[in-house]
Amino acid sequence: xxxxxxxxxxxxxxxxxxxxxxxxxxxxxxxxxxxxxxxxxxxxxxxxxxxxxxxxxxxxxxxxxxxxxxxxxxxxxxxxxxxxxxxxxxxxxxxxxxxxxxxxxxxxxxxxxxxxxxxxxxxxxxxxxxxxxxxxxxxxxxxxxxxxxxxxxxxxxxxxxxxxxxxxxxxxxxxxxxxxxxxxxxxxxxxxxxxxxxxxxxxxxxxxxxxxxxxxxxxxxxxxxxxxxxxxxxxxxxxxxxxxxxxxxxxxxxxxxxxxxxxxxxxxxxxxxxxxxxxxxxxxxxxxxxxxxxxxxxxxxxxxxxxxxxxxxxxxxxxxxxx
Amino acid sequence: xxxxxxxxxxxxxxxxxxxxxxxxxxxxxxxxxxxxxxxxxxxxxxxxxxxxxxxxxxxxxxxxxxxxxxxxxxxxxxxxxxxxxxxxxxxxxxxxxxxxxxxxxxxxxxxxxxxxxxxxxxxxxxxxxxxxxxxxxxxxxxxxxxxxxxxxxxxxxxxxxxxxxxxxxxxxxxxxxxxxxxxxxxxxxxxxxxxxxxxxxxxxxxxxxxxxxxxxxxxxxxxxxxxxxxxxxxxxxxxxxxxxxxxxxxxxxxxxxxxxxxxxxxxxxxxxxxxxxxxxxxxxxxxxxxxxxxxxxxxxxxxxxxxxxxxxxxxxxxxxxxxxxxxxxxxxxxxxxxxxxxxxxxxxxxxxxxxxxxxxxxxxxxxxxxxxxxxxxxxxxxxxxxxxxxxxxxxxxxxxxxxxxxxxxxxxxxxxxxxxxxxxxxxxxxx
Numbered sequence: 001x002x003x004x005x006x007x008x009x010x011x012x013x014x015x016x017x018x019x020x021x022x023x024x025x026x027x028x029x030x031x032x033x034x035x036x037x038x039x040x041x042x043x044x045x046x047x048x049x050x051x052x053x054x055x056x057x058x059x060x061x062x063x064x065x066x067x068x069x070x071x072x073x074x075x076x077x078x079x080x081x082x083x084x085x086x087x088x089x090x091x092x093x094x095x096x097x098x099x100x101x102x103x104x105x106x107x108x109x110x111x112x113x114x115x116x117x118x119x120x121x122x123x124x125x126x127x128x129x130x131x132x133x134x135x136x137x138x139x140x141x142x143x144x145x146x147x148x149x150x151x152x153x154x155x156x157x158x159x160x161x162x163x164x165x166x167x168x169x170x171x172x173x174x175x176x177x178x179x180x181x182x183x184x185x186x187x188x189x190x191x192x193x194x195x196x197x198x199x200x201x202x203x204x205x206x207x208x209x210x211x212x213x214x215x216x217x218x219x220x221x222x223x224x225x226x227x228x229x230x231x232x233x234x235x236x237x238x239x240x241x242x243x244x245x246x247x248x249x250x251x252x253x254x255x256x257x258x259x260x261x262x263x264x265x266x267x268x269x270x271x272x273x274x275x276x277x278x279x280x281x282x283x284x285x286x287x288x289x290x291x292x293x294x295x296x297x298x299x300x301x302x303x304x305x306x307x308x309x310x311x312x313x314x315x316x317x318x319x320x321x322x323x
Numbered sequence: 324x325x326x327x328x329x330x331x332x333x334x335x336x337x338x339x340x341x342x343x344x345x346x347x348x349x350x351x352x353x354x355x356x357x358x359x360x361x362x363x364x365x366x367x368x369x370x371x372x373x374x375x376x377x378x379x380x381x382x383x384x385x386x387x388x389x390x391x392x393x394x395x396x397x398x399x400x401x402x403x404x405x406x407x408x409x410x411x412x413x414x415x416x417x418x419x420x421x422x423x424x425x426x427x428x429x430x431x432x433x434x435x436x437x438x439x440x441x442x443x444x445x446x447x448x449x450x451x452x453x454x455x456x457x458x459x460x461x462x463x464x465x466x467x468x469x470x471x472x473x474x475x476x477x478x479x480x481x482x483x484x485x486x487x488x489x490x491x492x493x494x495x496x497x498x499x500x501x502x503x504x505x506x507x508x509x510x511x512x513x514x515x516x517x518x519x520x521x522x523x524x525x526x527x528x529x530x531x532x533x534x535x536x537x538x539x540x541x542x543x544x545x546x547x548x549x550x551x552x553x554x555x556x557x558x559x560x561x562x563x564x565x566x567x568x569x570x571x572x573x574x575x576x577x578x579x580x581x582x583x584x585x586x587x588x589x590x591x592x593x594x595x596x597x598x599x600x601x602x603x604x605x606x607x608x609x610x611x612x613x614x615x616x617x618x619x620x621x622x623x624x625x626x627x628x629x630x631x632x633x634x635x636x637x638x639x640x641x642x643x644x645x646x647x648x649x650x651x652x653x654x655x656x657x658x659x660x661x662x663x664x665x666x667x668x669x670x671x672x673x674x675x676x677x678x679x680x681x682x683x684x685x686x687x688x689x690x691x692x693x694x695x696x697x698x699x700x701x702x703x704x705x706x707x708x709x710x711x712x713x714x715x716x717x718x719x720x721x722x723x724x725x726x727x728x729x730x731x732x733x734x735x736x737x738x739x740x741x742x743x744x745x746x747x748x749x750x751x752x753x754x
Contacts, residue, residue: 283445284444285447285465285471286466
């Protein structure tokens, strides 16, 4: 057992897998001697050397394309994009190559690659370095999408992601790099498609991802003082998606709110709401609510940025509106 | 003296009227009794007359508007009279009409139901539907007046709550009666509890129980065919009494050699007679009537769990002995379930005899597509008046059911009359 931050958990999971399997490699902008933009890969260059921990040119198309090629020819690459915002540049390689290959080759190819992407607002990195674009990747068949909210989940899910024979998008919220907890380094990988009930409650279900899981937990504490017991569920993987845990919860609470940091329009929160509407309609006692960021680019001003992202107070008042 | 004129109430049921037309313009003089405006209701059109003389100072309701009764529509006053007091008391016309409309839309009807859509959450609606709760009349407590789960749960609780008098409650405890089991719309009183207790007592003794058994194929066919016949045929029933003195003698005489039954005799005689009354031996097929020069006589045979109608083919040309033998054979094989499909099809007429069970008259159902069926009843010694003397005679009633689509009343009656004659004078027909 060891107390690790999420950043350390991600580093440890990668290192563990690299020690076990020499085919696992890491590359990205400044992940080498510099240790990564946020310091996630600090020390790994020293341990695994320049062959396996490589810096790349500033071209996401090249980074993702390299991963596709490496994975197709037998390696298990982990590619790091500096920000999820830059996936737009690598989108062709991701959507038209990585996601399609297994299907187009009739299942005769494995493509064991992980693309790690930091996302989220909160560090005044402005419109091009702060978005939450999970819906873009979750929309594409052929990509698995992982979005952990705790250090332990990040550790277990990344182990699983590296073991997976298919392209996995691994989303890391920048503000969560520091959250830490005790982790058993020998823990089993966490299976995809299994949501985690972060807090049990009987009156309302809050489905949240990323940093919003923590804000929802804080809101649940406040709501509890007012007599409302919220159940907070983190899907952990957007594809495969664990509908059952959420629908079971709604059967109990009859009310649901989905909290994500995305722009509301076209968000994955909308997808979750649609699933609930289709399959959980008869259990609903109130309209399904989505609480998301505003439909604007992420503002640079810290005050506006704070206003833009759902806050604990926003969650509390949105839940109260359902009663 | 300024005066408000209102929409009059023209009938007991009138609630509102359409102000169709103004006859007088604002500012014009009007005499008491002048036509002031016309009113249309859903029933009539009528004119309202001025109830005062003066100037029509203000029209409050324009033509074409619907106004509730007793609502002011105009003001009549002297030329320079100050009517501002009256005006301030009256809301502006447009608003008045609008608010009235809104009120109507959202108003709760007398039976407590609201018009149009009721806001109710899916889970609440599901529970309400399952429990048979009429949620139309429930006031929702959720956001925006939505009926939520809790409202239905409360309604359920309310529904299951039992209202009873204190004596009834005490009595129920003493007699061990569950008040919730007593079904009544009003408050449960002492006597209800006593009645319930008595019912429970008898129920305890009788141990009432419904048992369900699956229908046999035969039962299903009987059910289907009888329903079909009953649905499709307008039937008429006829009864006639037959003096069986001679037929009885004849049978007694024959019995010495052969066991000829009344059924055998009636089948033989009826078969011969049917040739002369072809409509009773006919079938309806679409828009055609099938007439025959032969008789296939169906004989209804009761079974323990059903009924079959085997057919004596060409009964009109068979001898009494042959008919008797065949009926015995068919009955036996019916009972041991050995009939062929041939032997139960192509009947043209049916005879059903319940006489041995003492039945005096009944209304058999036609075995479609036949046109008639003859019910044979018990022979009963009956006092009969003949030439002013009371005699005791063996009388049997015949019950004929005929399909009126093919057989008219008189046709059936004549047939029965002839049949009566033939049975009363059997040798005439048999020889």
